[in-house]
Amino acid sequence: xxxxxxxxxxxxxxxxxxxxxxxxxxxxxxxxxxxxxxxxxxxxxxxxxxxxxxxxxxxxxxxxxxxxxxxxxxxxxxxxxxxxxxxxxxxxxxxxxxxxxxxxxxxxxxxxxxxxxxxxxxxxxxxxxxxxxxxxxxxxxxxxxxxxxxxxxxxxxxxxxxxxxxxxxxxxxxxxxxxxxxxxxxxxxxxxxxxxxxxxxxxxxxxxxxxxxxxxxxxxxxxxxxxxxxxxxxxxxxxxxxxxxxxxxxxxxxxxxxxxxxxxxxxxxxxxxxxxxxxxxxxxxxxxxxxxx
Numbered sequence: 242x243x244x245x246x247x248x249x250x251x252x253x254x255x256x257x258x259x260x261x262x263x264x265x266x267x268x269x270x271x272x273x274x275x276x277x278x279x280x281x282x283x284x285x286x287x288x289x290x291x292x293x294x295x296x297x298x299x300x301x302x303x304x305x306x307x308x309x310x311x312x313x314x315x316x317x318x319x320x321x322x323x324x325x326x327x328x329x330x331x332x333x334x335x336x337x338x339x340x341x342x343x344x345x346x347x348x349x350x351x352x353x354x355x356x357x358x359x360x361x362x363x364x365x366x367x368x369x370x371x372x373x374x375x376x377x378x379x380x381x382x383x384x385x386x387x388x389x390x391x392x393x394x395x396x397x398x399x400x401x402x403x404x405x406x407x408x409x410x411x412x413x414x415x416x417x418x419x420x421x422x423x424x425x426x427x428x429x430x431x432x433x434x435x436x437x438x439x440x441x442x443x444x445x446x447x448x449x450x451x452x453x454x455x456x457x458x459x460x461x462x463x464x465x466x467x468x469x470x471x472x473x474x475x476x477x478x479x480x481x482x483x484x485x486x487x488x489x490x491x492x493x494x495x496x497x498x499x500x501x502x503x504x505x506x507x508x509x510x511x512x513x514x515x516x517x518x519x520x521x522x523x524x525x526x527x528x529x530x531x532x533x534x
Contacts, residue, residue, distance in 0.1 A: 285510070292316070292503040299499050315504035322501070324477055328485030332464060335401045335481055339463035342405030343455050350406070351414025351451075352444055356426060357436070366415070372408040378468070385472055395475040404463055410455045417451035418444070453520045461513055482509055 287306060291299055292315050294308040302309075319325060353359070354366050384403050385394075393399030421444065429439045445452070467483040474480050480488060486505035 288503050288506050288510075291499070292507050294500065296498060296500040299503075303499075315500040316508075319501055319504045319508065322489050324480070324485060324489065327478065328480050328482045331397055331480060331485075332482040334397050335470075336460050336463040338398070338401040339404045340456050340459050342401070343407055343410040343459040344452055346406040347410035347414045347455055348445060348448065348452065349440070350411045351416075351418050352440055354411070354415045355418035356421075356423070356444075369408050369411050369415075373412060381469070381472065384469075388473060394473055395479050396473075397479060399473045400466075400470045400479070400481065401463065403469065404459065404466070407459060407462065410459060413454055413458075414448065414451050417448055421447055457517060457520055460516060464509070464513060 290305070290307050293311045293313070294305070295310070295312050295314060298305075298309060350369075354362060354369070388394055388399045388402065391399075393402065426439055426443065429443055434442070465483065466481070467487070470479075470481045470484045471487075474484060477485065477488065482505070486502065486509070489501070
């Protein structure tokens, strides 16, 4: 009886120790996350503060975090810059082509690699994995030669084409498709549904989080791309927003207009932030469903 009573008394004590450890570890964890978030936000705060400062103030005190006199002159000059509207439209058009291309191509390829049996499936997936390991800059010359031979140089299609089917998008969709039970698709086949109907009516609605993940990643890749549009675009009429801002931010005597660049950086960041805010829940589900950590 004494041993049983001692055991009953020890259990609440151990539980209290566990609860106390959790109560102590949670503030430490939240504090570490808050510190990481603040460190991540510091560059954005500096860019935002710089965009609200005059060019003279930026040059006189470039390290200041907050403006002494708030001004929106940089944004006014940015939207009055010749060709800015064209650069913005070009970036939107290229981003739409890249996002739609990745959503369609990666969904079809991922479904085929995960759920269909065909000769060379392992070889095809190995090619996708190998393409993910190749640095993008190493194939620029080959891509440029192919783009020129196809007559797509200095066109928005030529800018978007290399990013229309990203290997990472195919990998994400394939990994997510593996999490969908085969029994569900087999039941549809038994009921007489064809592969196209299964793909559009069953697979795609279930793969919404993966499609959201691909949308964010492909949009970010296209929207922030600078080197490839700089190589392919040979006239200002084909410049995207990053290239156009870099070309027009040079003031007289080749002096960089930092106020204009910082205002342009804010404008470039806004669509990405808005898209992520709307799709962040699906993005987290998609990353969790693919097994990526």
